[in-house]
Amino acid sequence: MREIKILAIVLFFTAVTYWGVEPYAHSQMHPHVAPADFSFKDIEPLHVNGNIENGQVLVEANCIACHSIKTLGLEAPMSVEDAASAYGVVPPDLSHAGVIYDKNYLAGFLKDPVGATNLSHKFGDAKPYAMPSYSFLSEQEIADVVAYLKNIVATKASDKTVFEEACGRCHSMKYDGLKAQTPNAFIKSYLGAEAPDVSMMIRSKKAEYLSTFINEPTKMVEGIAMPRVGLTEASQDQVINYMESVGDRKKAERESLGLKLIGFMAIFTLIAYLWKVQIWKEVE
Amino acid sequence: MAEIRKSEGLIDWLDQRLAVKAFMRVMMTEYWIPKNINFLWAMGVVLVVLFGVLLVTGLLLLMYYKPDINLAFDSVNYTIMQEVEYGWLWRHMHGVAASATFLIIYIHLFTGIYYGSYKKGREMIWITGMVLFIAFSAEAFSGYMLPWGQMSYWAAQVITNLFSGIPVIGDDVVIWIRGDYVVADATLTRFFMLHVVLLPLVIIVVIAVHFYSLRFPHVNNQESEVLNFDMESKKFLEGRKKESKVVPFWPVFLSKDFFVVGFFMTVFFALVCYQFDFAMDPINFEPANSMKTPAHIYPEWYFLWNYEVLRGFFFDIGGMAAMDIGLIAFVIANIVFMVLPFLDRNPMNTAPAHKRPVFKYWFWLLVCDMIVLTVYGKLPPTGVNAWVGFVAAVVFLGLFIALPFITKHEAKGDAQ
Numbered sequence: 232m233r234e235i236k237i238l239a240i241v242l243f244f245t246a247v248t249y250w251g252v253e254p255y256a257h258s259q260m261h262p263h264v265a266p267a268d269f270s271f272k273d274i275e276p277l278h279v280n281g282n283i284e285n286g287q288v289l290v291e292a293n294c295i296a297c298h299s300i301k302t303l304g305l306e307a308p309m310s311v312e313d314a315a316s317a318y319g320v321v322p323p324d325l326s327h328a329g330v331i332y333d334k335n336y337l338a339g340f341l342k343d344p345v346g347a348t349n350l351s352h353k354f355g356d357a358k359p360y361a362m363p364s365y366s367f368l369s370e371q372e373i374a375d376v377v378a379y380l381k382n383i384v385a386t387k388a389s390d391k392t393v394f395e396e397a398c399g400r401c402h403s404m405k406y407d408g409l410k411a412q413t414p415n416a417f418i419k420s421y422l423g424a425e426a427p428d429v430s431m432m433i434r435s436k437k438a439e440y441l442s443t444f445i446n447e448p449t450k451m452v453e454g455i456a457m458p459r460v461g462l463t464e465a466s467q468d469q470v471i472n473y474m475e476s477v478g479d480r481k482k483a484e485r486e487s488l489g490l491k492l493i494g495f496m497a498i499f500t501l502i503a504y505l506w507k508v509q510i511w512k513e514v515e
Numbered sequence: 516m517a518e519i520r521k522s523e524g525l526i527d528w529l530d531q532r533l534a535v536k537a538f539m540r541v542m543m544t545e546y547w548i549p550k551n552i553n554f555l556w557a558m559g560v561v562l563v564v565l566f567g568v569l570l571v572t573g574l575l576l577l578m579y580y581k582p583d584i585n586l587a588f589d590s591v592n593y594t595i596m597q598e599v600e601y602g603w604l605w606r607h608m609h610g611v612a613a614s615a616t617f618l619i620i621y622i623h624l625f626t627g628i629y630y631g632s633y634k635k636g637r638e639m640i641w642i643t644g645m646v647l648f649i650a651f652s653a654e655a656f657s658g659y660m661l662p663w664g665q666m667s668y669w670a671a672q673v674i675t676n677l678f679s680g681i682p683v684i685g686d687d688v689v690i691w692i693r694g695d696y697v698v699a700d701a702t703l704t705r706f707f708m709l710h711v712v713l714l715p716l717v718i719i720v721v722i723a724v725h726f727y728s729l730r731f732p733h734v735n736n737q738e739s740e741v742l743n744f745d746m747e748s749k750k751f752l753e754g755r756k757k758e759s760k761v762v763p764f765w766p767v768f769l770s771k772d773f774f775v776v777g778f779f780m781t782v783f784f785a786l787v788c789y790q791f792d793f794a795m796d797p798i799n800f801e802p803a804n805s806m807k808t809p810a811h812i813y814p815e816w817y818f819l820w821n822y823e824v825l826r827g828f829f830f831d832i833g834g835m836a837a838m839d840i841g842l843i844a845f846v847i848a849n850i851v852f853m854v855l856p857f858l859d860r861n862p863m864n865t866a867p868a869h870k871r872p873v874f875k876y877w878f879w880l881l882v883c884d885m886i887v888l889t890v891y892g893k894l895p896p897t898g899v900n901a902w903v904g905f906v907a908a909v910v911f912l913g914l915f916i917a918l919p920f921i922t923k924h925e926a927k928g929d930a931q
Contacts, residue, residue: 233553234553234554237553237554237555238554241555241622244882244886245618247886248816248886248889248890249793251886251889251890252816252819252889252890252893253793255890256890256893256894259894259895260810260811260893260894260895406592406593427801428802430592430593431592431800431801431802432800434797435797435798435799435800435801436797437797480596480597481596481597481603484603485603485604485607486788486789488604488788489784489785489787489788489789492784492787493781493784493785493788496777496780496783496784497781499777499780500774500777500780500781501777503770503773503774503776503777504774504777506770506773506774507770507771507774510766510767510770511770511771513756513757514550514756514757514759514762514767515550515757
């Protein structure tokens, strides 16, 4: 039938145009990068098992002078304002650090924070990183600290908690009422760039981009101020889920209403078709 | 005054006061449409439906939108998208309908070109249609500004800056349009006014003129057959419906339109709920930031061919700056379709393109060239891309320069 042929031609040219301005243009403008890799290959893996009791001693002696561990009732020694002005950024709470960060990453971070976070373009001898290196500890002691941090995590952190601990020191999520712990002016002077509010990031960047970006920011944007935070795959999924739950809050409603709207229009179309056939029978 | 008698019912009561029966006859039941048309002729009604969708959803969005650079982004992305019940639906419908409107306009426009519907007394239909296209373009551009996202801001910056190419007064015109030295709050509020009041009014008026201009030369048909509408409609009214070559707008023609509209709206809602991102640039979900230029700045897909003509001329030719050549080409591209009826110099041939020996190549070349321009209008203009864009822009202009010669030549063939 002629109309089918015309429809096919219209659809063909529409599809070619769509392909050109969407998938093809995107593939040209955003060259492919390797997907997120949670093996942290550049960091030497831990090859000893840690001792929890010794880890506790080490953490109490070295870490809680700056860090809080709120689930153990250990509050930060300084107010956030004082910490931000002293260090440039508020030190993270360690309540879930042993679980949300990769074990080998944590060990690598303790030894060489700037190297592990991929921030050598921002920090060096001239501008030291707030977190000092603990490379003077032995491999065994590093493993002990990691084992202790892992051991203190009693329950699985919620998506929001993972976000707050891993991202909330710099990033706000204002559509969920979360304000970055460090004021943006401090972050700007500390890292050289303001940390954007991430309420809409799930829509502006999409989940696929975010998963690679969070895993390794410098892979996506050269020279970016954002550190590699070393999240495990599961925690990163929790962060992205949380971002989606805030930035695309109506997704479930959209997807269920979609079926009803399409169904309604399909039935309308069918009835309209039958009516058309009946009316045109008289004239054709 | 006519004599008013006791009415026999509501319709009669209205008929005595508003002549609704005569009105219905003229507008609907005795407005004659050729029988020999295909679904492409339903695109006008699809556009009317889409315009209705845009109007209604636009009014709903207007209740919550704040035309202020400090509030606009959050009023759209938080208040409307998250707090207002079904606000996301109105916004997605509005955004997708805007994009879909242009797709249908292009199909409508190419249908007109293919079947020669811009010729032989139908010039005013064509010209008012092109005026509508320009009005819709302005409407789309002013609306794209309103969410005050990154692309809204930078697109406005780039597009308003185009006017600086006007000789002598260009720079002042840019400031006059922006209401400020840069795109800022004054720009947003005036674009808001244009988008929600002035341009919709213009569009409604021009739609009315477009419909009115259809009434005398009548709608064209698939074979571009010249019909005697008086004779054919008489047959229909006498009951010789199968023999008559025309049908009334209501209910016969509209019954087919309802089916086409239903089919289209099914796809439309699938897009609204599952594939809205084709009509919403992700970069626009980042708030406008005048300190941070996006890596790639490009307009919405329906302006890409135009944009590529503008930037296709990327090197100076014969002492003329690339920017000036591009601007001239851009202005030509925006008005050249308007004068199409006068560029087609074959006075006899209003046949569909497939029956015209040379014109058919011209038509399909134009379609392909515009698609190439559209695709390359989005790609970064570097290396090979820049040259493809240049060639496609030259071909585009060349096609319109060649049209009078081609059709003149065709006319000679027809005369023999």
